[in-house]
Structures are given as structure tokens and as C-alpha cells.
Amino acid sequence: MRTLLEFEKPIAELEAKLEDMKKLAEDNNVDVSDAVRNLSSAIDTLRAETFQNLTRWQRVQLSRHPDRPYTLDYIERICSEFHELHGDRTVRDDPAVVGGIADIDGVSVMIIGQQKGRKTKERQHRNFGMPNPEGYRKALRLMKLAEKFGLPIVTLIDTPGAFPGLEAEERGQGEAIARNLKEMMTLRVPVICIIIGEGASGGALGIAIGDRVLMLENSWYSVISPENCSTILWRTWEYKEQAAEALKLTAVDMKQNGLIDGIIAEPQGGAHLKWDEMSDILKKTIIKEISELEKLTPQERISERIDKFCAMGVVVE
Template sequence: MEYLDFELPIKELEEQLEKCTVIGEESDVDVAETCKQIEKKIAEKKKEIYKNLTAWQRVQMSRHPSRPYTLDYIKALCGDSFLELHGDRNVRDDKAMVGGLGKINGQSYMIIGQQKGYNTKTRQYRNFGMANPEGYRKALRLMKSAEKFGVPVITLIDTPGAYPGLEAEERGQGEAIARNILEMTRLKVPIICVIIGEGASGGALGIGVGDKVLMLENTWYSVISPESCSSILWRSWEYKEQAADALKLTATDMKKMKLVDEIVKEPLGGAHRDRETTFDNVAKAITKAYGEFKKLSPTDLVAQRMDKYSEMGVFEE
């Protein structure tokens, strides 16, 4: 298990517990009481740290290398029922964007999401979760197929942003994202968006328009990353913590501003510390969300979705 800098006190206590257990196993000394005391300290320290995370610490949690990615969720939620579909029928198959048909609790869904890599080789293969225009066009093709056959759509958002390379701009990155936003507002099947990691910029918005937007507890959603914001405003990455606070990018902030609909709880310590509970919580949230929209007619569904987004950013004094 990898530990973030603010988790080091927990690491020290867990190492103490491990040493204490080894001493008990290798000698006749009774260490049961000592182990219990250390376990109690670990539990208290975890509550103290994880219940008071700053915005920047939640950004770090969302990027934890052991955190489950899109294909982990798909495998856990769909099992062997998932059929991956490839290509945008125009340029190529973007490996940073995955999608296909799968069943969750007996209901068929078109599931689309950004996929990051687990090591250097797979990170390059997946382009660090940054999709090219063909990735967004593949996503739109799959959504249109889902609409044709009346299948609800799930999007899993986890990206540091759309790929900003010259070749991506040449192939119409901005147009591809804008087209997706337009088409998702009027798609005639339910759309459930789940932010499972980083939700950065237009890269997230390209698959982020939905009837219900769910956000895991230790994720973030913003127009820009804290580091980039810091480099623009202060000409340095040193102020990323202040930038994270100012951007109001946490799940709590997003819910308060009514930009997301629901926060999905994570186990204490983050999704990576108890994957099964996280997968179960997400599956329940998706099933509940679909239950709210499955009986609506396509006309009512689109009208409700349009009203929801039209009301964002409107305030009365």
C-alpha cells in the first residue's frame, strides 16, 4: 500500500502494529493488549485525518495510484457481461476512452469512461486518460447506438483533461467536446454520470452531461487543475493548495452549488482501501438513479435535463 504525505502517521502506526504482531509470533511474550492499543490508535488517527481532509488532499486522494479506474468498476459491476466496443468509424480507436454494453443488477447499460494506466507502459498506451477527438466521437457513437435501442447510458469520469496536443487540435478537439455536450443534452435515454477520480476541464464535460451526476467523496470536478490554476495566477505551482481551496472543486462544494446531484460515500481512507465496498456503493447509486428516470417519456426526460442545466448558475437576491 502506498501512502500519501498526510497519511504517514497512519503508516508509522501500522508498521508498529506489524512489528508487535511479529514479536508475539516469534516469542512467548503476550502482546495482545499492546496490539489492541495500537489498533485503537490507528482507528482514531484515521478518523482524525480522513474526516478533515483539505481540498488539495482530496485531489491527491483522487490521483492515488491504487485507486480503481474505469475498467476496474466495469469488471466489478458487470462481471463477464461486458462487451467492449471500439472505434469512432472515422480515425481510430482511442485507448483513453473505453466503452461498451454491460449489465448491472440485471439492467443493460451502455457504459463509457476514461481509462488511465497502472504503470509506465499502460499509462502511455492509455495516453494518461487524456482522450483525443476520436475518443469523444467514439463515446458519441456509442451513446447514439444506446439511444437507438433504448439502452440507458452510464459515463465514468476520470481524466486530467482532454489531450492538448497539436494533432488533437488539428482533428477538432474543441468541436468534438462541444458536439458531445450538445448531443448529450438531447439524448432520449437516461444518462447517469459518475465522477470516479479527476474531473478536469472540457475533458470531463465531454461525457459529463447527465440526468443524474454522481460524485465520489474523494474526487474533484473543476474547469482547471489546481497546479495549472496556480501557474496562471501566481506563475508558480507552489500555490496549488491555495488554488484548490479557491476553486471549490470538492464533492461537498459541487453539491452545495448544485452542480452535482449526489455524493457517493467512500470507505474510510478512500476507494482504494476497500474496493468492494466502493463498487457496491456505486452500483446501488446507479440502480437508484436509473429508477428515478426509467418511467419518464423521452420528451419529459430531455425537457427535465435541459431545465436542470439551464438553472445552473442562476441566483436570486
């Protein structure tokens, strides 16, 4: 059964009326084509108005929609082949991070992403998409393997943050993320990073240093989630909507602040409604970006990558 967010309910009510109208006409052999056409037009108008005027908090809600495609859903749809690789060769395999060699329209790539779970057991198995240090070390191992064999790297980011548990800190969570930031900056192959859902803090940044950093229209990217920001400032989650506005964490905000390179439009109503259409858009974007980046030499890509990130957050007085 489809999950509805509060602002989606008026649209769903009209859609239910439309289905009832079609069924009634079919059962009674009545022509209601004009009424169906008018109601369909009203639904399209309402959907367009609703999604053009979403608040930042509503975008956050969409990024977490339980029906939204996750990393493995996209891999299944955009890759004709995918061979998953496991383990960090130090501690264990982290199921919160998936990655492997894939084929996208005849182009071989190394694709890596954070994976959440849908059912309770899978969520626990994937640790709700929150990687441990070995997840970041696995990701780096796969990136180095890609560099060795000249494969472009694609990362799909969707995490509420790196796992904050004591055991993760004991195994060097901060060091693992910091090493990824350093190593990704000088990878000689094209690196494309796409935030497909949640992009929280260092948990996201640990696989988000690339030649192109892109965001899906209804994703978010910030140093902290609205709930945690609200908890710190007001000691309650009640002000999460105000926190989201203050954080300016949407794709449009990030583009305006020069923190990402582009926004990938979602089908009207959000990616959760049209997985195949969203996957097709994503595939075309990846192929286009790889084609453009391969025109540059490795040193040109590295120099541009370093210059881009060094320019962020610089204050001139």
C-alpha cells in the first residue's frame, strides 16, 4: 500500500475519486470522458502547485519517503551487469555500504553507495544506512581498485549519518572518513557523486568528493539533520521545521551556495512514484557526466577538483 505524506493526501483523495469515477462508468457503461479529463487536469494542476511550493522540511520528508528508491534499486535498473565486491580487508564487510563493478550502457564503472533497508530485519542488517569505519574503508578499497583499472567511479549517497556508536569510534570512524576525503581528492579517474536521498554530515561526505557532485531534486545535504539541530538549539525536536529553513539544506540552496555542481530533476510528484523514469534520468546523467569528464586529463580533473573544494567556505575581508 502506498505511503502518503501529509501534503500528498489532497492529491491522493482526488486520484481515488478519479478511479471511482472510471470504475462507476465502466460498470454502468456510461461515458464520463469529459469529467475524467477535467478531474485529471485538476489533479495535474494540484500536483504541480504542491511540488513547486514545498518547504525545506517537506523536501526532507520526501528524501526519507519509505517508497523512495535506494541505491540497490537504482543499480538494478541502470546497470545491465553488477558484480558486488565485499569487505574492507581489515575488519569485516559493512552491509550499509554496497559497491562493485557495473556496466551502464556499455560503460564499465565502479558504483558505490549507502544502502538502507525497507523491512525491519533488513534495516537492522544494513544498520539503517549508517556506515561503520569498515564501510568507508571498503569504499576506498573499491575506489583504489577502480583507479588501478581506469574505471570511472559513481557514488550514490543516502545516509542519515555515519554510525555514531562507541565501537565505531573505537575502530577509527573519524580517521576512516578523513582518509577518504584526502584520497578521493587525488583519484586519477572521473568521480561522480550523487545524493539520492539524505546527505547527512561526514557520513555523506565520506564518499562525496568528486569532479561532479549532484543532488536529486528532493534530497538534502547538510552538516546536521533538522531534528538534531533542533535538539541542540532548542533541546527538543519540535522546531525541526524552523531548523530545516535555517540550515538551507535543499538542492536549490546547495547550488546557490556553490556547494554542488547541479540538480537532477525528479518526475513530477517525486522519485518514489516513478522508479523507472527516475532511474532512466539518472542513467542518462551519469553517462553524460562520464563522457564530459573523460575529455580531461587526470591532472586536469584533479586540479579542478581541488580548486572547487578549496573555494568552498572561503571568507574574504
